[in-house]
Amino acid sequence: GSGGGSGGGVIHATASEAVLTAMVAARARASVGAPVGAEFTAYASSQAHSSVVKAGMVAGLGREGVRAVPVDASLAMDPAALSRMIDDDQRAGRRPFFVCATVGTTSTGAVDPLGPIGEVCARHRTWLHVDAAYAGAACVCPEFRAMISGVEQADSFNFNPHKWLLTNFDCSLFWTRDRAALVDALSITPAYLRNAASDAGAVIDYRDWQIPLGRRFRALKLWFVLRHYGAEGLRAHIRESVRLAEVFEALVRADARFEVPVPRSLSLVCFRYRGPEGDAGDEANRALVKALNDSGAMLITPTVVPVGPGAVDRVVLRMAIGGPFTREEHVRAAWGRIQEAAAAAVRTS
Ligand SMILES: Cc1ncc(COP(=O)(O)O)c(C=O)c1O
Known part of the structure; x- marks a missing residue:
């Protein structure tokens, strides 16, 4: 929920939308005080899902605006290489603003090391998005949670119950630490959407957390899955x-x-x-x-x-x-x- 803290979550349709909205929020946050016309650059490993580059294309960074960070022998992102690439871009006058780490890559299930990547992000003041589209489901089991160690440093996290958690497409859970960045980047209120509850801040307008205005009631089917299987049933699966x-x-x-x-x-x-x-x-x-x-x-x-x-x-x-x-x-x-x-x-x- 988005109760006490500064974070919150929303159910998107796909991981592709999640990474795009995270990228747009990150850029809005990084734009504050940035020189006009700054060249924003994003980073993901060479094994990251194509949706990260596509997000860059949709967000206007272009394909080249998303850098492919080299991987080690296990096909996980090399944090030292990430740090070097960010340094190089900064020296060249660019504004590195976004890193997508993948927990469970599409091709082989490789796990990028969130701890060291988070430290690089903190040092360079870049947003860290974690794409755990497939593997995130395994976190229902305590014995698999080591793979997200370091996730405390993430600015956003996403996984798809519609992949491995017994939920029909579409259902993609997106969480962000900084909902203000998301809402600042995406909120726009034309006259026909104004209402007293929104003006008073009494309701959460999830339209500001996603691309579409209209929303499906995705929580309902997920609720049924959770009720039907229970935590132990999901773990058993x-x-x-x-x-x-x-x-x-x-x-x-x-x-x-x-x-x-x-x-x-x-x-x-x-x-x-x-x-x-x-x-x-x-x-x-x-x-x-x-x-x-x-x-x-x-x-x-x-x-x-x-x-x-x-x-x-x-x-x-x-x-x-x-x-x-x-x-x-x-x-x-x-x-x-x-x-x-x-x-x-x-x-x-
Ligand atoms: C790691 C990873 N990220 C993102 C995606 C894209 O998922 P979606 O279809 O929900 O956009 C996939 C799909 O295979 C994936 O494996």
Whole structure:
């Protein structure tokens, strides 16, 4: 709620809107006292979701206004590199104002280190937005909360119950520490929206916290999910997804023709087909994805990420588990299909 403190939350439709509104609020805050025409720059890791760059495009920073910060071997943002990039931009007369850290990247579930990133943001007076669109759901379990350690320094935080918390699209929870920055950036009151309650400050006008005026009653379905499952039910769902991902990971690791090139993250397992000789390339992996998806038995979304000692871009397959009806037998059956499809691909190549 937005009761006592200076923060508050609102339910957006998507994480894309959340990062855009955070960016606009951050820029409004940073504009106070900034020279006219200052070039505002934002930062997110090279593994951040495309919605951050899109927010920059919509907000008028342009694609180039959102810098891609290098990542380490685990594909998490390198805070030292972030600090250097911000310093360089400041020296060049630009105004760094916004950093988006990702907890659970789309491709591999990598977790940017919020503690060190928050320190860089504090030093440079930039807004820290945390995009936990997928992985945020895992925070219902105490044992997974270490991944957001340092979140106290965030200016805004977002996660999507519509991804992994059993809620129908759309439902994206957005919280900000500084609701005044958001409202200052987005409020506009034409005559037809004026009313006594708003003028008296007796109500919260959520239109000032988001892009659209109209609002769906998204809280209702989330309330039903919370009531139906309860905290323990939600925890059980998350824990079972993670357990099934562990089962899948073990199956992949036990087959020498496959590899797990980046660590499993929660319920996401990234894997690659190496082939019997260990030399199967990206084309073989793309063919494998096509065969599996064409079969209709599963849907695998591939991605391309830098892996291995040389950080070479490679196609990897993503097994993402999180449906309430997924059982261990389904995961084992899926793995059987993957093995068969891989063997068939070798026979026909
Ligand atoms: C880390 C991350 N951020 C943002 C998004 C975008 O989510 P939305 O569709 O809610 O805008 C995704 C979607 O895959 C994501 O994985």
